[in-house]
Amino acid sequence: MAKNSLGREIPAQWRGRTLDPYVDPWNKKPEVLRATRPLVRRSPGDSKLLPSLRAALDKCELRNGMNISTHHHLRNGDLLLNLLVKELDAMGLRDMGIASSSVHAVHAEIIPYIRKGVITRIETGVNGLIGEMVSKGELKCDIIVRSHGGRARSLVTGEVEVDAAFIAAPCCDITGNMNGVHGPSACGSLGYAYTDARYAKKVIAVTDNLVRYPAAPISISQSDVDYVVQIESLGDPRKIVSTTTRITRDxxxxxxxxxxxxxxxxxxxxxxxxxxxxxxxxxxxxxxxxxxxxxxxxxxxxxxxxxxxxxxxxxxxxxxxxxxxxxxxxxxxxxxxxxxxxxxxxxxxxxxxxxxxxxxxxxxxxxxxxxxxxxxxxxxxxxxxxxxxxxxxxxxxxxxxxxxxxxxxxxxxxxxxxxxxxxxxxxxxxxxxxxxxxxxxxxxxxxxxxxxxxxxxxxxxxxxxxxxxxxxxxxxxxxxxxxxxVEFEDDIVALIEYRDGSIIDVVRRVRE
Amino acid sequence: MKLRRSLLYVPGNMPGMLQNIPVFEADGVMIDLEDAVPLQEKDAARLLSRNFLRFYQNRNKEMFVRINPLDTPYAAADLREILPALPDGIRLPKADNPEIVERLDTLLTEQEEKLNLEIGHFKIIPSIESAQGVLNCVETAKASNRIVALAFGAEDYTASMEIDRTKTGEELFSARTRVVWAAKAAGVQVIDTIFSDVNDMDALRAETTLVKRLGFTGKSLVNPRQIEVVHDVFRPTPEEIENAVEVMEAIKRAREMGTGVISLRGKMVDAPVVTRAARTLRAAVAFGMIEYTLSDEVIHGEK
Incomplete structure (x- = not known):
């Protein structure tokens, strides 16, 4: 156990990972090349369209211990992550990691699957109940909290490998061109998903609005997408975006x-x-x-x-x-x-x-x-x-x-x-x-x-x-x-990663 | 004379709001033990307000307490609990006649003797808020040396008149005018009624502009969000300030020459002009718009 420059006690290792204690905001430099993903050849007439999420998951050849990701543009209206985790369980997969861009309150539905051992890691921060239960020791799930920039970095450097990225696409065509601006689940920008599209081993566009080729504008393009799945609904539009945001009256x-x-x-x-x-x-x-x-x-x-x-x-x-x-x-x-x-x-x-x-x-x-x-x-x-x-x-x-x-x-x-x-x-x-x-x-x-x-x-x-x-x-x-x-136990339930990947703090289990 | 452009009501039974008193830039606060506080919370409000006043030692604004009317069973307890925590004064509701103010004056004197305070420590702002109050306000304004301002209360006044209060306030015109006369004649400040629609800043601005024109020196407020608009209306314009500075410089020259009258760009500068200029400059200094040291000798001449 060493102290980082802010006096926070950081263990030398956690869950097999050697930790790099935070020193300062500026001096840590990348020492790797960009991560890569396999090149693929698609010929005219090859179809990317798959009939179900399960079919797509099967195509990804997922094994125990791998990571999947989603984006959080649908926020508390998102249905996709919950659906995926249920499928992972049905496939008998265990010890899987969620490397989504964020996890929201709506994803409390995956708690039973964390208990069951389907999900054991979350490679991003969490909002809401999961974090609270993990902090209390009521749920075992390793959490690494990353900032938006830090998460992008961790995918680009390959520190986090996404084996299958499922990108909720409010508007998509059969080749995987997609945008977030049209359709019943329109959420606007797809900014967080770009990195997944570039660096995940497999990229699956999931849409509830399959349009005739080409979907335009193109936010994430067909050249990055392996498969396309059409499902009934990506989310609850009322919870995807709030209708208004208002100036305080306080x-x-x-x-x-x-x-x-x-x-x-x-x-x-x-x-x-x-x-x-x-x-x-x-x-x-x-x-x-x-x-x-x-x-x-x-x-x-x-x-x-x-x-x-x-x-x-x-x-x-x-x-x-x-x-x-x-x-x-x-x-x-x-x-x-x-x-x-x-x-x-x-x-x-x-x-x-x-x-x-x-x-x-x-x-x-x-x-x-x-x-x-x-x-x-x-x-x-x-x-x-x-x-x-x-x-x-x-x-x-x-x-x-x-x-x-x-x-x-x-x-x-x-x-x-x-x-x-x-x-x-x-x-x-x-x-x-x-x-x-x-x-x-x-x-x-x-x-x-x-x-x-x-x-x-x-x-x-x-x-x-x-x-x-x-x-x-x-x-x-x-x-x-x-x-x-507040009093804490010794065991660490989450790492707080600084944007450069060094560990700025840890979250310990709260003594109840 | 203290600036009292904005006197903000804060309910005495709301700890969250009491603790925010120091942060708002009102000239004064009136902790309310009267209308804002339901009967079953009168005692809690008294204790909370007393404790807050004790805690709030380094005050950055005047603190008044609106007690319950003297003819209710709550007023005596209000004064007993509150005065030892040293508010600057009492806002007296239903000051329908001078006798009511005189009674409060006596009670305050008794407490000041008990607390070993200088007699006159506690100020009074009587509320003129009924037809009777309006008729009697000329005498009420002179009922005690403790009075620093008359306040007009339109909600109770319109109730006593059996009329509705409107946003434009034509129905208040005569009463307002009489209250201003009474205050000016007695040489005290005069504070206008609250404006209760806290989301209508345009109407608040219009009303404040109107009452400033009538002669009111400040306004009672129900929400801190109203402070900025009211201060803005009472804020002197750069032209007014510039003119006031010129008047002061001119009269300074006049005093040096041993006279009290001088001409400035063809207009006569004499005592009333100087008094108005001094008032403008005091306000400008309070708004932080200029730095200026006013000297009584320049304003009034050497005695």
Whole structure:
């Protein structure tokens, strides 16, 4: 057991894998070639169409211990992963790994198959019940939490081998050309699936909307797809995208947003060419709203917005605040509609978006990103994976990727959540290292990393409530008291991989 | 004189909202023990508010407490619990006549003696919120030296008038005017009623603009989201500030020459003009729009 540079105890090995403790955000370099997949020849008249998922699984020649993957663009409406796991069980396969881009609450249906030993590994973060049960020791399943960029990297380097990628395709033809913008299960961007299409040993397009050749536009092309399967339904459209995402009405949330926008303005980054990412939460959208107003007042024309795209960003694109949206994932119907018809709204892969190991990803060009947190600590480390309960409940998403890439990474959070202080001496789990976090904005104060002395002065000049993070921590705990720490057992239930593949933290079983 | 553009109501029985008081930029907060608090929670609200006030030592805004009306069985307990936690003052509901204010004045004096405080420590903002209150407000405004502002309460007022309150507020015009007269004549500030539709910021802006024009110096608020609009309306414009600075510079020159009147671009600058300019500059400083040190000697001349 050694400590990584953040003082987190990391074992030398876990489940047979030698672990590389996290050192810093920048210096780990790739030492491998790109992973490969077998070349295949298809002749005219060869059919890729298979009658069922089972037939496709049979074609993949899966054996115990292999990995399958799906993408999570269908979010809580996804039916595919659950169907696949049931088939794996029916085929008698055991010790399989899920290397999907994320696992959502809807996938709690696979819990019985984890108990049965069909699934023993999840090579991505999890949202919801599976993580909680694993944290409690009620479920045995090894989890490796990866960011969007980190997951793309792990497929490109071959660290994670996907033996069969099942790509839910809302619109697809018989050769496997597909897109996410047409059909009853339209989800917009297919950004996370691009990497699977390139690097999985076998790629199966699964569709509920088989159209006459050619499906257009082509997001993922026939040259990457081995088989095509038509099924009745990919998912529940009502849960695939939310119909609306809304600005918060909570006065504290609005105050946080106002402060965050002031910070961005004071940083000097808000000028022509400004690039920006924010989430779909009510406070994040309120930041965007403030930024839009400031851009109007200053006649500022931005360059691009990126990440998960909401209707709010679509409006900003259409009204000329940004020239381009780089979209890895559509969050609502308006975004789906926009990506279908607006050439400025570009679908991009998770690799292009956020991988640390390519020749430069979009996040490196970001001026500013707005991020959330379940906890932060006095060293600016941020946790989004576990909550103060210690349970692994959330996936990383692009958190650590954008924090590393953006010139200004701003964490917005209420100072008190569920009676607990947001700032802790040390976060329960480090998702994103403090070195890559610039500002923490709450309704009670703004804390800046030490390197931002100029910005600090400017914010003070603007009469904003700048506070030293230690002083701020003390102020909040005066209100909340100091929470009793969660106790953990020694056994590790999940690894938190930093985007470069080093281990930034581990999640231990909670002592109940 | 303190700026009281925005006086925000916070229900005394809501701990989550009480603890957020320090973060909002209202000039003052009125913790409500009256209408927002159901009967069965009166005691809990009293204790929560008292504890919050004790905890909130480094205050960045004025703290008033709206107690229950003096003719209810709750008022005495409200004062007993709240005053030792040292609010800045009391918002007195149903101040229908000067006698009610005088009674509160006496109660506050008793508590100040008990607590070893300077007499007059606790301020009073009487609420004028009935037909009777409006008729009597000229006298009510002068009923105690503790009064820093009169407040107009339109919800109870329209109820007492047996009329509906509208968004445009024509029905309030005469009452508002009389309350403003009473306040100005007594030399105190005057705070307009709440605007209850917290999602209609345009109508809030229109109403605030109207009452500013009538002479109101501030407004009671029911939601922190309203603060920004109200401050924005009461914010002096850059032209007003520039003009006020010029007036102050002109009168400074006049004082140096030993006179109290001077001409500025063909317009006479004398005491009322200077007083208005001083008010503009005080507001501008409070908004952080300029840095300016006002000197009483310049404003009023050497005694």
């Amino acid at each position: 006065p504290a949330g609005l105050l946080i947003a106002k402060y965050a926008a002031e910070v961005i303005e004071a940083s000097g980054l808000l000028k022509d060419g400004f690039s920006f990412q924010t989430g779909a939460g009510g406070t994040s959208l309120a930041v965007a709203d403030n930024i839009r107003r400031k851009m109007t007042e200053g006649h500022i024309k931005g360059s691009f917005g990126c990440g998960g795209i909401t209707g709010y960003f679509v409006d900003m694109l259409e009204q000329g605040y940004f020239e381009t949206l780089f979209d890895v994932q559509c969050f609502d119907l308006k975004a789906v509609d926009s990506i279908r018809r607006n050439a400025g709204h570009r679908e991009i892969s998770a690799d292009l978006y956020a991988s640390p190991f390519n020749r430069g990803s979009v996040v490196n060009m970001l001026d500013c990103v707005i991020l959330g947190a379940t906890e932060v600590d006095v060293n600016f480390n941020v946790n989004v994976n576990t909550e103060s309960s210690g349970y692994l409940l959330h996936n990383t998403g692009g958190h650590c990727d954008t924090a590393a890439g953006a010139k200004l990474a701003i964490v917005v959070a209420p100072s008190i959540r569920g009676r607990l202080p947001i700032v802790r001496d040390a976060v329960t789990t480090v998702t994103t290292p403090g070195e890559t976090v610039d500002v923490i904005v709450t309704e009670r104060g703004i804390c800046l990393a030490e390197k931002h002395a100029d910005l600090r002065r400017e914010l003070i000049r603007r009469n904003l409530p700048v506070k030293d993070i230690h002083q701020f921590h003390e102020e909040i705990t005066q209100i909340t008291g100091t929470p009793r720490p």
